[in-house]
Amino acid sequence: MEAVFKGLKETQSFKELRGAIAVLSPLPGVFYGEMVEVELGDGSKRLGRVLEAGKSAIVVQIFEGTAGISPESARVRFLGRPFMLGVSAEMLGRVFNGLGKPIDGYPMPVSEKELDVNGLAINPMSRDYPRDIIQTGISAIDGMNTLVRGQKLPIFSGAGLPHNEIVAQIIRQATVSGKTEKFAIVFAAMGIRFDEALFFREVLENTANMDKVTMFLNLADDPPEERIITPRCALTLAEFLAFEKDMHVLVIIGDMTNYCEALRELSASRDEVPSRKGYPGYMYTDLANLYERCGRVKGKEGSITLIPFLTMPNMDISHPIPDLTGYITEGQIVLSQALHQRGIYPPIDLPPSLSRLMKDAIGEGSTREDHPDVANQLYASYAEVQWIRSLADIIGEEELSERDKKFLEFGSAFEERFLAQGKDENRSIEQTLNIAWEVLSILPASQLHRIKSKFIEKYYQGTPGL
């Protein structure tokens, strides 16, 4: 873009320093979104960007915060370009910090292209509707919340729940049936613990060959201000790999809760009008600008599939972070504390979980003819189980009708045989559906209203009638 050549500008005239914000005296030629470099008295450098360019003042966000910056000795240099990331296929197999600088001891790879990390909106006309399923080998996902290539499907977790293990299992087991294609994994960590990062690194090393993986790590003790940029670096690289190198890219970003906290911190330090729980009013748009960067586009081989994970504060799904995420993503996998405590892995809470793209991707010709009906029936029957369990709590199990007792039996079998599986157990779709029929056959066939008669005839193994 033209703005790149507006020349190098430098200033020392700080008017204000607070949190991650520096307010500077105006300087001609500074533009909105411009990247800045702050050189401290000791020669160290920090990056930032222009949040407001005006004739009375310039507001700059400094990614590593203003701590240690003295207005006397620091200098601010405007770099004449927005925040750009140099990208190349060489970045696969490397580890970077949250701003895209290598931290694995090797030099910066030579970049093929410089890209604005904010990206641009995909034209809805260019999108190709995602239809190829990704088999994860996890029954609760493949059978009931099928993941589709090009989908954004977050995991809503809570403190202490095994979302890392589930993500790891997906990384290990994900396949698209009958296809061998170029794939890559881009992992962006925001504010996660060192041991978590190490865990992922080991998983990735053991399965995918590290030369297919790029990691951007902003750990819990790294500057929170950086977290705003970290996912953008990851997605910028993913876009490059998917749409220019024809790769199928799986992007895993998290913890989104830490990202949103950083956003709130920044917003507060700018004295912005807060909306719910102090989060900025533009958080929906901001998250959408990340999540919507995934998908498939017409005429390109590659794709971006996005799995963000987040910890719901206090397991509250209506908290702004999961809530706004759920409004943007194409479904959600929700984890449950109660199932986890009962020792069920993966503890996926099915009633609130959903994959929006599943319906067009499953069924005859892709998974199996009965898949849509079976998934529907499992949801409906399991909902009935929940209702009967709450009834049994009050009146006692003995008082239940025969029909209701059958449902309870189904409920336990469903949780123990269908939902629960080993951390290394990789089930085919066929296996998943067969287990589904095994447990559904506990119920009388007359209770399976969601399944077409022809499938009942073909797959049902129990006794008809009440």
Added chain:
Amino acid sequence: MPSAVGEVWSVNGPVVIATGLRSTPVGNQVSVGDIGLVGEVVGVRGDKTIIQVYEDTTGITPGDAVVDRGFPISVELGPGLMGNIFDGIQRPLEVIREKSGIFVENGVQADPLDRSRFWEFVPKVSEGDELEEGQIIGEVQETSFVVHRVLLPVGLRGRVIWVAGQGKYRITDVVLKLETSEGKTVGVSMLQRWPVRKKRPVRRRLKPTIPLITGQRVIDFLFPVALGGVSAIPGGFGTGKTITQHQLAKWASADIVIYIGCGERGNEITQVLEEFPHLHDPRSGKPLIERTIIIANTSNMPVAAREASVYTGITIAEYFRDQGYNVALMADSTSRWAEALREIAGRLEMMPAEEGYPAYLASRLGEFYERAGYVEALSGNNGSITVIGAVSPPGGDFSEPVTMHTKRFVRTFWALDKKLAGQRHFPSINWMESYSGYVEDLAKWWDEQVKGLSWSQMRTRISSILQEADRLEKVAQLIGVDALPDAQRLVIETARLIRTGFLQQNAYSEVDSFCTPEKATKIIEVILEFYDRASSLLAMGIHILTILEMEVFSRIMRLKEEIPNDRLEKFDEFMEEMREAFSQLEARYGSGF
């Protein structure tokens, strides 16, 4: 008139403050910077003019030029709208794609309507005719579905001194010359503009009396909306707002459908684009895309353009209404629009009211919904706009400001329920919380158009069974269902029939996706007959389980899937079988007592 040129004073996201534009009225369109980003003047403070910019402002520098375009932000109206897809400020996305590839580049510009295409124009007026504003001057067969009636622009009247013969013209070609009362000659083309924030005038507003048939039983039968009515669909994420909106866009008995994807997912728009060309209107058999206009401003597209998108959509709707069409407008989602208002208000440092929303939120919502209605247009034809607005309340909490204010302006409220969605009961419209204010106005239509029992009576009976069952289920949850008297258990079981066999409707089923009012009536007749006959059996002392074990009982739940709209005689056959089954039971047990 030479347009005023000012310069950027400051830039903060989508808000640009400029100086030197004192002569520019609020509402005018401006272009900002070298690449000419589209913006709109939203206010003036001292010598500063406040502008909201419809594109990403990265790269804008204080001192950059701001040029007054001399007219308010408006849409282009004329042949070429139908089947098209625009962004929030009416840029044609297909043309944008040809120009800038898979991403929407900043500052890319294109005419909303194709200037080079020729349309077959058929004049409907002759030389010497005295014309009034808004009158139909000619027709263009725009798609197989829609005849575009070319209107004389509002504010223009006079005598025809020349009219083009039938033939092919571009939208900018003059097709009519008019002499006004002041003696001026004015050339009229098929293309006109209208400022989006101003409603188009009509002769008078009429009372809505015809239902918008949506093919969705729970809506048409229990909570109907009238042509020209307003309705809201609130629901948390995953409750099926978008699927319901898509179902309405597909099957609604409207002449024209305008679908505004306002701050929602890109893939949902793609789905509409992929699906609609292959779907056919159940009434005319023509491809649905040919009656549909899509406004797509997805969540990651600039927020100010999202704010404009609902106005762009409703102005186009008014234009077709003025031609005498029934237009259904779906806005998905009005909450994202409200959030755009909030975001911009926040950047303007306005004092917030509830939850950070600006104090004018309610009046903006009111203005928008009031543009719906059933009217006699200036052309003399009757037309309507039915507005169906999705609302996405944070956390599914209906007490938040957007839902609360929306409730004041709509007469039909389809409350989507997370619990029903969790059971995969779709459409997840909660029958206890939803309502329709059009029931009385529409009763006459049903009585005249649909054979069978009286709609309003059936409707009342169904609602009361559902409500009664809801109450009884709460009791049953405390004492167990077996402890209830048989008559009450029958109410619960009949409600289950209504829920599974009638209210629940599978959008992906070929047979059940669209249901005619006639078929809906038939199903209800069967269910009510079942209830009445079963009640009388219970009165004879027959046990409830005997009735529930009847084969017809579980078959009722499948009728919706098994009998297509064009085989309604099958219902009569089923009714006969059911009556026979009941008679047998009566005979068997009746003699014993």
